[in-house]
């Protein structure tokens with residue numbers, strides 16, 4: 511018999527228990543809620559308050575209202591020429607003037623996901639960890655669709671960590687942790703986590719049977735040293751917080767790699783007018799911007815007998831093929847009264863990491879006057895993510 515029990519360390523407004531279950535049955539969970547709900551005055555703005563959610567005509571995008579994702583999300587949208595216009599930082603509704611009929615709602619990341627599930631939002635940008643934790647992906651339910659899975663910020667991982675000291679000193683893998691004789695039904699492994707769905711699911715899937723869970727709102731890394739827990743499941747990025755609290759990650763202990771994602775409600779995509787078009791536009795802009803972020807445009811002059819001969823020289827170098835081969839144009843000059851092209855200008859896109867290598871290769875084949883500029887957007891043919899979304903929707 512396994513023990514998977516969840517109690518709260520702090521802020522005991524919600525108690526959350528589960529009864530012991532066999533490993534094949536889902537854990538029945540009972541919630542006891544003992545808090546009062548207070549409507550936030552700022553959330554009651556004069557937008558559609560008299561309409562049922564299904565009756566609204568506007569498309570709604572949920573963005574993180576606070577925390578480390580908030581600014582980065584606004585910056586990313588701005589870089590895609592989708593600046594969010596918020597008349598007052600305390601107002602939770604805003605607009606993106608570039609996209610008509612779109613309302614932006616600022617919410618806590620977990621509420622963005624909950625509201626996507628409930629149909630009160632249509633699109634959202636949050637961390638993948640939050641989508642997996644709160645997105646009801648739980649019962650094989652595919653209400654939410656990840657439209658863009660790597661927005662290139664908010665990188666972190668959800669990881670199990672244990673103390674470096676005491677009985678854990680020589681434990682370096684999940685397998686070793688599971689095999690420790692200390693864990694029994696009477697004295698289970700105590701894990702503190704804010705991820706009360708993903709944490710227990712991971713432990714169960716990995717055969718850790720005698721485990722009990724508790725949760726807190728922050729500073730989880732203190733729980734082992736305080737004697738409240740043996741291990742924690744929390745987000746890690748640089749690893750500094752773990753290190754400073756004498757904790758370590760172990761082999762096999764990464765539950766999820768996360769970064770910011772664009773997520774949509776399947777129902778909205780299929781049923782609400784305008785959602786699919788707005789999703790397409792956002793996806794195109796995001797892809798074009800993110801793709802460009804990794805590249806420079808490089809131009810150089812090269813002496814040659816013809817455009818083909820110059821192109822041949824450029825293509826002989828592995829780092830100079832660009833996105834679709836080089837653009838080669840004649841540079842005309844007047845000599846002895848007649849116009850001739852002795853030089854050619856070449857334009858290529860080069861991955862940022864390969865810049866110096868590319869410049870050296872250009873020089874080697876006779877390139878001079880090399881100019882390097884940042885790229886803002888690369889709009890390619892229809893993005894694979896769009897095709898994937900349509901096929902996911904059966905369209």
Ligand SMILES: Nc1ncnc2c1ncn2[C@@H]1O[C@H](COP(=O)(O)OP(=O)(O)OP(=O)(O)O)[C@@H](O)[C@H]1O
Nearest residue numbers: 576577578579637638639640664665666745746747
């Ligand atoms: N250390 C980190 N490094 C990078 N990204 C992180 C880190 N911690 C969290 N994130 C990402 O940022 C998201 C928001 O985290 P943030 O800490 O801002 O909010 P929160 O922890 O839910 O709120 P709060 O800390 O105010 O209770 C997370 O869901 C995750 O995707």
Ligand SMILES: O=P(O)(O)OC[C@H]1O[C@H](OP(=O)(O)OP(=O)(O)O)[C@H](O)[C@@H]1O
Nearest residue numbers: 728729744745746747748749750751752
């Ligand atoms: O690996 P690191 O770079 O040290 O980051 C990890 C820390 O970042 C997050 O906490 P956050 O700063 O969001 O504070 P919180 O505990 O209040 O959420 C997370 O909960 C870890 O504590």
Ligand SMILES: [Mg+2]
Nearest residue numbers: 577578728745
């Ligand atoms: Mg945090």
